Amino acid sequence: MPRESVIEIWGKVKEEKQAPAGVEVEVSKLNVIVPVAAPLPFEVNRTQEMLNLKIDMILDHRPFSLRNPEIGNVFKVQAEICRSFADFMRRNDFLEVHTSKIIAQGTEGGTALFPIQYFEQKAFLAQSPQFYKQMLVGAGYERVFEIGFVYRAEDHATSRHINEYLSLDYELGFIESHQDVMSLEVEFLRYLFENIKKNCAEVLNLYKINLPEIKEIPQIPLLEAMKIVQDEFGQKPSRPDDLDPEGEKLICEYTAKKFGSDFVYITNYPATARPFYTMPDLENPGLTKSFDLLYKGLEVTTGSQRIHDYNMLVDNIKKFGMNPEPFDFYLEIFRFGMPPHGGLAIGTERLTQQILGLKNIREASFFPRDRYRLTP
RNA sequence: GGGCUCGUAGUGUAGCUUGGUUUAACACGUCGCCCUGUCACGGCGAAGAUCGCCAGUUCAAAUCUGGUCGAGCCCGCCA
Numbered sequence A: 001m002p003r004e005s006v007i008e009i010w011g012k013v014k015e016e017k018q019a020p021a022g023v024e025v026e027v028s029k030l031n032v033i034v035p036v037a038a039p040l041p042f043e044v045n046r047t048q049e050m051l052n053l054k055i056d057m058i059l060d061h062r063p064f065s066l067r068n069p070e071i072g073n074v075f076k077v078q079a080e081i082c083r084s085f086a087d088f089m090r091r092n093d094f095l096e097v098h099t100s101k102i103i104a105q106g107t108e109g110g111t112a113l114f115p116i117q118y119f120e121q122k123a124f125l126a127q128s129p130q131f132y133k134q135m136l137v138g139a140g141y142e143r144v145f146e147i148g149f150v151y152r153a154e155d156h157a158t159s160r161h162i163n164e165y166l167s168l169d170y171e172l173g174f175i176e177s178h179q180d181v182m183s184l185e186v187e188f189l190r191y192l193f194e195n196i197k198k199n200c201a202e203v204l205n206l207y208k209i210n211l212p213e214i215k216e217i218p219q220i221p222l223l224e225a226m227k228i229v230q231d232e233f234g235q236k237p238s239r240p241d242d243l244d245p246e247g248e249k250l251i252c253e254y255t256a257k258k259f260g261s262d263f264v265y266i267t268n269y270p271a272t273a274r275p276f277y278t279m280p281d282l283e284n285p286g287l288t289k290s291f292d293l294l295y296k297g298l299e300v301t302t303g304s305q306r307i308h309d310y311n312m313l314v315d316n317i318k319k320f321g322m323n324p325e326p327f328d329f330y331l332e333i334f335r336f337g338m339p340p341h342g343g344l345a346i347g348t349e350r351l352t353q354q355i356l357g358l359k360n361i362r363e364a365s366f367f368p369r370d371r372y373r374l375t376p
Numbered sequence B: 001g002g003g004c005u006c007g008u009a010g011u012g013u014a015g016c017u018u019g020g021u022u023u024a025a026c027a028c029g030u031c032g033c034c035c036u037g038u039c040a041c042g043g044c045g046a047a048g049a050u051c052g053c054c055a056g057u058u059c060a061a062a063u064c065u066g067g068u069c070g071a072g073c074c075c076g077c078c079a
Helices: A055-060 A074-091 A130-141 A178-199 A201-206 A222-233 A245-259 A310-319 A325-335 A348-356
Strands: A006-015 A023-034 A115-118 A121-125 A143-151 A164-173 A219-221 A263-267 A290-295 A298-306 A341-347
Touching (some): A074 A143, A074 A178, A130 A143, A130 A325, A130 A341, A164 A348, A178 A201, A178 A298, A222 A245, A222 A263, A245 A263, A341 A348
Parallel strands (some): A219 A263
Antiparallel strands (some): A006 A023, A143 A164
């Protein structure tokens, strides 16, 4: 019978110390329910090291390749991330929401959006639930979270970008500053790592991953981080208002050595590097109450306190050279009493990728959509 | 949008620099036979690749050149 056939076995289970699982079945009856009808595309029941498959081969035969334990078990960890996120949020009185992925207006000015035809109107796929989660905080729910796909039409081809990714979002009202948003995330990450250790022990073992305990996550203001990268590594920044990917790797190297943390918050980004709804830092003119979370050299979270004052928000839209009028649907609730609030978004695939040390983000997406791939 | 790299049996690689002993090699898989208390780790044998495609250079091209198609990675941007 060919490998991978669907079979039914009757027999006695008996203890057998030599067997990998400690037991074996003494077969008395064997039925081939569905035999394999075509040659297999590759040997699926091997270690990835032996197979050395190219990502393209894996993805071209996606459902089949998922039978490989190392390839398929990625998604047990990913499911644990989503479950833990929802669980943690509910315990902290967040309401789970689902907002539309068909939108009329982009949240970052309208650049990286997929246009779609919505009957006689032009619409876009949402690049973020940003406006909606804010509006729902204003609606009086105060704390909301969402797990949903977002779409970015960015024309890039790297091992850390896909054009459709699962975003873990939350937004909470009545905060003092972005620090409240961050400390909640630290708690979540601790909870998540405990859960993964507890519920995905076999998978971690398969990947030979030893998840460290998350203690404190260090915070470094962006400008300081850029200076560290330059002073410690002699790496000149390629742009004035953010770390480049190399800089992100280096700053993580630095904090891993100095603080023993795989995570580091980069805070207080310049307003020029952030969307218009980001709260300015009045004590540091030109900077914002914002942060990114880097994990083992990769950005996995972006968040901030948001502007809650109507006039300030409208002014800021104008400052960004945009017309506030198309944003009316979003701005309205800000006139009816919007509490101070903030939130963040976590890239699920990136988090999965970094936890398991995957080379390519596409390994952390069942059916990834990238610059050229639309199937399977 | 810019840059770099790669494309050899089902899969993964070697060969390419310095063109010709290559009937293109090796591992795994596939098929057959044998052996066997099975287990990714026994033995013997077989099939399977016009070396992505097109053109050029040459007596001769997997190997050199150009084009083309496909793929991967990096940058910008971002989760």
